[in-house]
Each structure stands twice: as C-alpha cells, then as structure tokens.
Amino acid sequence: MNETQRKITFDNRRNRDFSKTVKARVNAYFAENNLSKFANAAMIRKTIALFTLYFGSYALIISDILPVWGMWAMCFVMGLGMAGIGFSVSHDALHGAYSANKHVNRLLGLSFDLLGANGYIWKITHNVIHHTYTNIQGHDEDLEVAGFIRLSPNTEHQPIHRLQHLLAFPAYSFATFFWVFIKDYKYFLQRDLGPYKDKKHPASEWAILIVTKLIYYGYIIAVPMLLLDITWLQFAIGFFTLHLTAGLTLGIIFQLAHIVEDTEHPVADTDDTIPEHWLVHQMATTADFAQDNKFLCWYIGGLNFQIEHHLFPRICSIHYPDIASIVRQTAREYGVPYHCYETFGDAVGSHYRTLKRFGSAEKATGDEPLQNSI
Structure with missing residues (x-):
C-alpha cells in the first residue's frame, strides 16, 4: 500500500497519571x-428491537396491506430504525466493541452496508481519522460536512457561513441520502483522505462496495417500484421521508458530541504536535449530554456518552452510563475537562449558538492551542 501520512503527534508525557488512573479504574x-x-443481554434485546423496527416496517410496506398514508408512516418509522441501527449496532460492531468475536463484529458491521453506507470507509474516516484527530481542522473528516458549513474556527471563513445556523439543520437531513449516493464513492475515488495521501483501497473492498450498494438500491428502490401500485411521486415522498428522518437524527446527534460551546479546536504547534496527552485532548474536544434520559441512552447507543466512547471505543456502548461517573470523578481529581450538557435541548441550543459564532466572524474563539484552554 502506497500511502504517507502527515504525522500529528500528542505529548503523552503530560497527564500520564490521569490516563493510567482512568483506565485502571474502568x-x-x-x-x-x-x-x-x-x-x-440488554444489548442483544435492543439489537433485535431495532432490526425489527426497520425491517418490520419495510415488510409492512412491501406487503401492500397498508393504505398509501400508512406506507408513508412506515417510511418515517424506517428512518428512525435506520438511525437506531447505525447508532447502536453498526457503530459498536465497526469499533470491534459489540463482541469479543471478530467474526460477530464483522457480520453485524455489515448492517451498515445493508443500510446503504460502507463500513470499510467509515472505519477509516471515523475510527481512525476522527477518533485520532478529533476537532483538528484539516485532519478530522467529521468537520467537513459541506463547504457552506463551518464547524471549526480554524476553517477559512466565507460569507455564506453567516447563514449556516439556518442552513446546517436542513443539510444534516440529507446526510444519509448523500452517503448512499455520493459520499462513499467520493471517498473511494479521492486521492487524499484526511492525513492520508494517495490512499489505495483493496480490490475486495471495491467489490463489497459495489455489491452492497446494488443490494441496497435493489431492496429500497427496485423492489417497491416493482411490487407496489404506487407512482414515482409517491415513492419519492416515501424515500425522502425515510432519509430525511434518518439523516436529521444522525446528523444532530453526532454534531452534539464535538461542535458545542465548551469543546476545544486545538491547533498543532510548528512541530505538528498537540501539546497535551491524547486522552486529555479527547476530553477537551468532546461533550456528553442528557445522561439521565433513559430513552436517549437506549436509542442512540450511548452516544450521548461520547466522552466515554472516545476514551474507551472498544467497550460496548451499553456500559457507558455505568462508567461515566468513574470518568467524571477521575477528571475532577486531575483537573481535566469533563463537558456535559444536562438535557438534549441544552446541547442542541449550544450547537446552534456555536454555528452562529463560527459563522459570524473570520476567527472565532476556541482556535487557540490546547494548553491555553484547559
């Protein structure tokens, strides 16, 4: 494989005691x-419930026993199921956190491909790039949602960014639509991916991409059009309902983890070094929210415990509510940031204000090096 990577490093000599202690306590x-x-067992029950929500709704649609308005309602439910599977099953499996058996993780990870996305490219952009270079502009691919959305104060400001607090949420709604038809192909074809230069992908992954995309297009587009007595317009309404629901749900939840008022956007020094321990960098750039909301903790796979996920991505999300108090207490003892918003609404409000702040000026606060902000 012919690839080079600009090396951003972390000063892991700092705060080593915090790193050792929090790992030991967990x-x-x-x-x-x-x-x-x-x-x-609770995670397995949730997995079954979410797959039933998605594919059960699909089966009801394909059965043609519902009126058109009922089919439309099931498209909305499918969107919620799609997001739920992505949050709770695919995400854990692709991190190798669902099971100790790599084959189980591989099998469940294919649920991501079955939903129209590509697990291989996700593991590169999310597991490797995002988790390593969280909120570092030019490296973290999660900051590159669209050219008209500025998610980092270190991204060059454009006039269109002044409207991003109005444009961002509608843009999030198209996240899965873009993923299914454009994003995976774009990442496979582009030469540079985050810090990777001239990235080459195995032929086997190209084959999986093509085959799974065709399977998805087949069951989500071809089968309904062949079996159901509906018009193209009716199909389009249902299809967009599915993806707008899933896209908005996924987009908002993932943005609340890092693009809020308290999180940092560190800048490497002239030696391409972030002057802090990697674990502390994760704490400073990540936020939790709504830790006491039982439904959210169940539905979004513990992603409202994003701090715990970034510190321990190989632990299944079902355990994050139980280890959060350990991480919080250890952070308090060592003077390390622990950002948490009490409710979902508080986090959404903070994200909205952050969008306005990043869109209002060429240089927003929060772009200073990490050591000046914690």
Missing part, C-alpha cells in the same frame, strides 16, 4: 463486577 469496574466489556 478496568477494575468490569473485573470487580465480573462483567464483560462487550454486549450483554
């Missing part, structure tokens, strides 16, 4: 309670 929690770090 490991002790699982050992003392004789718990596996992977999926438990």
